[in-house]
Amino acid sequence: MHFWRIVIVVIFSLAFAVCVDAEPLPRSVLVLSQWDPGLPWYVEVYSAFNATLRANSPEPVTVYAEPMDLSRFQSPLHQEVFRNYLRQKYQGKNIGVIVVVGPLSLEFMLSARSELWPNVPLVFNSIDESTIARLKLPPDVTGGTIQLTLSSMIATARALVPKLQRFALVGEALGTRSAYGKFKQELPEFTSKLELIDLTGLPMTELKRRVAVLPENTAIIYTAIFVDGAGVAFDPTLALAALAEVANRPIVVVVETQLGTGAVGGTIFKPALVVDDAARRTLRILNGENVANIPIAVGNFTLPVFDWRQLSRWGISESQLPPGSEVRYRRPDLWDQYRGLVIVTIAVLLAQAAMIAGLIFEHRRRRRAEIELRQRVLEVFHLSGTATASALSASVAHELNQPLGAIQTSTDAAELYLKADPPNIEKVGLILANIRRNNNRAADIISHLRGLLKKRSTIELQEFDLNDVVRKTFQFLEPEAVKRGVTFSAKQTDGPLLVRADQIHIEQVILNLAINGMDAMQNLSPGTGEISIETALAGRSTIEVSVTDSGTGIPESELNEVFDTFFTTKPHGTGLGLAIARTIIENYGGRIWAENRPQGGALFRFSLPSANVLEA
Numbered sequence: 220m221h222f223w224r225i226v227i228v229v230i231f232s233l234a235f236a237v238c239v240d241a242e243p244l245p246r247s248v249l250v251l252s253q254w255d256p257g258l259p260w261y262v263e264v265y266s267a268f269n270a271t272l273r274a275n276s277p278e279p280v281t282v283y284a285e286p287m288d289l290s291r292f293q294s295p296l297h298q299e300v301f302r303n304y305l306r307q308k309y310q311g312k313n314i315g316v317i318v319v320v321g322p323l324s325l326e327f328m329l330s331a332r333s334e335l336w337p338n339v340p341l342v343f344n345s346i347d348e349s350t351i352a353r354l355k356l357p358p359d360v361t362g363g364t365i366q367l368t369l370s371s372m373i374a375t376a377r378a379l380v381p382k383l384q385r386f387a388l389v390g391e392a393l394g395t396r397s398a399y400g401k402f403k404q405e406l407p408e409f410t411s412k413l414e415l416i417d418l419t420g421l422p423m424t425e426l427k428r429r430v431a432v433l434p435e436n437t438a439i440i441y442t443a444i445f446v447d448g449a450g451v452a453f454d455p456t457l458a459l460a461a462l463a464e465v466a467n468r469p470i471v472v473v474v475e476t477q478l479g480t481g482a483v484g485g486t487i488f489k490p491a492l493v494v495d496d497a498a499r500r501t502l503r504i505l506n507g508e509n510v511a512n513i514p515i516a517v518g519n520f521t522l523p524v525f526d527w528r529q530l531s532r533w534g535i536s537e538s539q540l541p542p543g544s545e546v547r548y549r550r551p552d553l554w555d556q557y558r559g560l561v562i563v564t565i566a567v568l569l570a571q572a573a574m575i576a577g578l579i580f581e582h583r584r585r586r587r588a589e590i591e592l593r594q595r596v597l598e599v600f601h602l603s604g605t606a607t608a609s610a611l612s613a614s615v616a617h618e619l620n621q622p623l624g625a626i627q628t629s630t631d632a633a634e635l636y637l638k639a640d641p642p643n644i645e646k647v648g649l650i651l652a653n654i655r656r657n658n659n660r661a662a663d664i665i666s667h668l669r670g671l672l673k674k675r676s677t678i679e680l681q682e683f684d685l686n687d688v689v690r691k692t693f694q695f696l697e698p699e700a701v702k703r704g705v706t707f708s709a710k711q712t713d714g715p716l717l718v719r720a721d722q723i724h725i726e727q728v729i730l731n732l733a734i735n736g737m738d739a740m741q742n743l744s745p746g747t748g749e750i751s752i753e754t755a756l757a758g759r760s761t762i763e764v765s766v767t768d769s770g771t772g773i774p775e776s777e778l779n780e781v782f783d784t785f786f787t788t789k790p791h792g793t794g795l796g797l798a799i800a801r802t803i804i805e806n807y808g809g810r811i812w813a814e815n816r817p818q819g820g821a822l823f824r825f826s827l828p829s830a831n832v833l834e835a
Contacts, residue, residue, distance in 0.1 A: 253321030390442030484525030736768030
């Protein structure tokens, strides 16, 4: 019976132990960093750690952060004070995982964990392999180690300075920082081939003086300066910036937070990659994975990264960099800075160019159409003039017969006077003068007719007196009026009436209006028809010409249609004469209209702008 009691107790104890093991860890993390909280490295680490936790945890994780500043305060008293501080501050707080950043914080926590958090798993990062190998880690400790090597920095220096002969080592004395512990072991390998200028452990003033006068074919290898040789504390990035201002050779670095302060770059140790590894290990533990199943591993946390500004400063081509290098701080060109604006500007310019091209094409097309239209109009004007001349051909022939007949008669008389004995030279002279007058008369008639019949490709703008055109038209039409038994008269305003137009076109309009008037009186008794042409100055800027007849007039319903194309009241009319007359007058900026006279008959009137006004 006693045996079974023991068995039952053991079973319940095991079950209780299983339940305890299965109890989930508190979702809270304590981050202990050995560095000053103001250092860029610490800021980068803490920010990246929180970002990875938030991005990969479905449940919120509480993160506590404690910067220990052990790089500057390493005394046992400081560590004892910090141990008491943690005990009191986190009393009653359940911590799921402790994350230590840097070798000093790991050593501190390994010694204090049994007192503060004996059963809490530990995750480390930013710690070199040699430190991990030196420490005896319990099974509930995991992390990823880093390895900063001199060989990677020398390889970068060779790429940046192809004729490298020496390197200047700048920083604290080797062995002061465990992260650079391997450098001391690597030195013999490189000093056998390259000259070493050892500038470690110097005061800042001396260091600045030395880096300003380094010989050619030298590269500067910078580790870190937390405390210089004179005991002055520094932010390693600010110390680097001070050196870069005076250095006469390119500086190679190995930590990302040192980039952008004057160093060219190198195979950079990226805190974001280190912390991402630590955060993922932390989440695996918080999610119930056994720490013993998460082995310590050497992490690949470096990438080749360079500063474009420093490459330009030292005249280093990007083709010299290792394959896959990232180049930062590149000065954006016009395209990078104003890509959107450039695209919009180009689009606007292309649109404008297309629009301008379209407008030019349309202008040329319209110009060609205008030229063609003008040619068609001139052809119509020519046909109208030809028709008018054809209608007057009988009168013109009769008018020509008179001077030609007179010339013939005068020529016969001159021959008789020349045959007389003695010849009557005085009479012959008078006869020759008469022949000349009749010849000029015939020439004027022919010239007038040629003007009407001439086909032209351009409009000939001229400034002329409208009274002269009316007189010539009167002389040209008078024989036709006599032939038709129509009384023909002209009344002109005193003084010149100057207009600017094609003289033949205006004469053609007057001829057309006068012949239309004669046609309207063809049914009247001979000798009763009257045609009158008058000129007048209407105000200071307009000249008017009126052509009246004593015919039957125009029906009121047709007054507004007589100038329409193909409208006619004649049995054999084309309906083009008045339409062409309107086109001619409007082409020169004038106006034409028709009225009925109170005493009977029709009145056609057109106006043209005075040439004096056009010149003004």
